[in-house]
Amino acid sequence: MSFSKQLKQKLRSGLSILRRDKPAVLGFLFHGLFEDAGEIASAQVDAQQGITVEHMRRFIEHFLQAGYRFISPEQDEPGLAEDGRYACITFDDGYANNLRMLPLLEEYGIPATFYITTGNVEQQECFWWDVVFRERVRRGVEKAEISREQKMLKKRHHLDIITYLQQQFGDNCLQPWSDTDRPMTVAELQDFAAHPLVHIGNHTRNHYLLDRYSDTEVLEQIQLAQNDLMEWTGRTPVSIAYPNGNYSHAVAEAAKDCGLKTGLTLQKSKNHLPLAGNFAMGRFTLWGNQNIDTQCNIFRSDIPL
Numbered sequence: 001m002s003f004s005k006q007l008k009q010k011l012r013s014g015l016s017i018l019r020r021d022k023p024a025v026l027g028f029l030f031h032g033l034f035e036d037a038g039e040i041a042s043a044q045v046d047a048q049q050g051i052t053v054e055h056m057r058r059f060i061e062h063f064l065q066a067g068y069r070f071i072s073p074e075q076d077e078p079g080l081a082e083d084g085r086y087a088c089i090t091f092d093d094g095y096a097n098n099l100r101m102l103p104l105l106e107e108y109g110i111p112a113t114f115y116i117t118t119g120n121v122e123q124q125e126c127f128w129w130d131v132v133f134r135e136r137v138r139r140g141v142e143k144a145e146i147s148r149e150q151k152m153l154k155k156r157h158h159l160d161i162i163t164y165l166q167q168q169f170g171d172n173c174l175q176p177w178s179d180t181d182r183p184m185t186v187a188e189l190q191d192f193a194a195h196p197l198v199h200i201g202n203h204t205r206n207h208y209l210l211d212r213y214s215d216t217e218v219l220e221q222i223q224l225a226q227n228d229l230m231e232w233t234g235r236t237p238v239s240i241a242y243p244n245g246n247y248s249h250a251v252a253e254a255a256k257d258c259g260l261k262t263g264l265t266l267q268k269s270k271n272h273l274p275l276a277g278n279f280a281m282g283r284f285t286l287w288g289n290q291n292i293d294t295q296c297n298i299f300r301s302d303i304p305l
């Protein structure tokens with residue numbers, strides 16, 4: 001991060017003391033949960049925010065100390081007060097490394113919600129962006145170049161992306177290398193979902209960026225994931241995290257038609273109760289390579305940018 005950006009962050013963090021913590025629900029988005037910096041450096045996956053267990057612990061403690069209560073969009077809690085301060089920990093995709101969250105949830109007695117791409121879980125296939133990342137890293141390609149390739153692929157149909165990967169890296173390129181890159185298995189998900197602090201939500205069947213597909217494909221992607229999760233966990237999710245945060249009015253309508261009550265985006269905004277009926281819930285993103293408390297102060301701030 002540049003010096004001027006760091007300075008701006010420090011300033012916003014300090015200023016937040018003047019006006020912050022108005023009653024709200026703050027959503028937070030995570031992907032992988034890494035053991036340590038060494039696991040991130042192994043470059044088996046695109047670590048994205050690069051959050052380790054230690055970062056997560058600091059983040060949780062910050063919000064608990066600030067008087068926030070952790071809740072889940074999957075929790076039906078009529079007892080929540082409109083003037084309360086709440087935070088939602090959400091993980092997208094369904095990485096097996098998310099299972100590391102359980103000891104923390106138990107230690108702090110807080111819930112978290114895991115949004116699952118059910119096709120990857122069932123097929124035990126890696127996520128396509130990780131395949132691009134690790135294959136290019138091992139060919140010595142620069143990170144900026146890899147990121148350009150990922151962005152270019154995001155514009156394509158999912159089936160074309162898979163064909164592209166197989167042409168570039170071989171038919172077996174989606175196979176996991178280790179516990180770092182693989183999605184959880186159906187059996188792991190079943191055990192995990194049975195824990196009272198673990199909540200499971202919909203992240204579509206194959207991670208389609210929903211606003212770019214036909215109405216039929218959108219309905220199919222959402223409904224197939226609902227069916228899979230019902231079959232595996234015995235519960236039908238009431239919330240969906242739109243892959244890549246992409247949504248539209250039509251996507252929200254399709255989600256409603258599939259029985260969903262809440263849609264989670266990547267908009268950096270606070271939310272208000274009730275979450276049911278909100279199909280554009282905002283979520284903040286925490287980065288492992290920046291000071292955790294500084295970022296948390298900024299998330300809590302009610303001073304406009």
Ligand SMILES: [Zn+2]
Binds near residue numbers: 092093203207243244
């Ligand atoms: Zn995702």
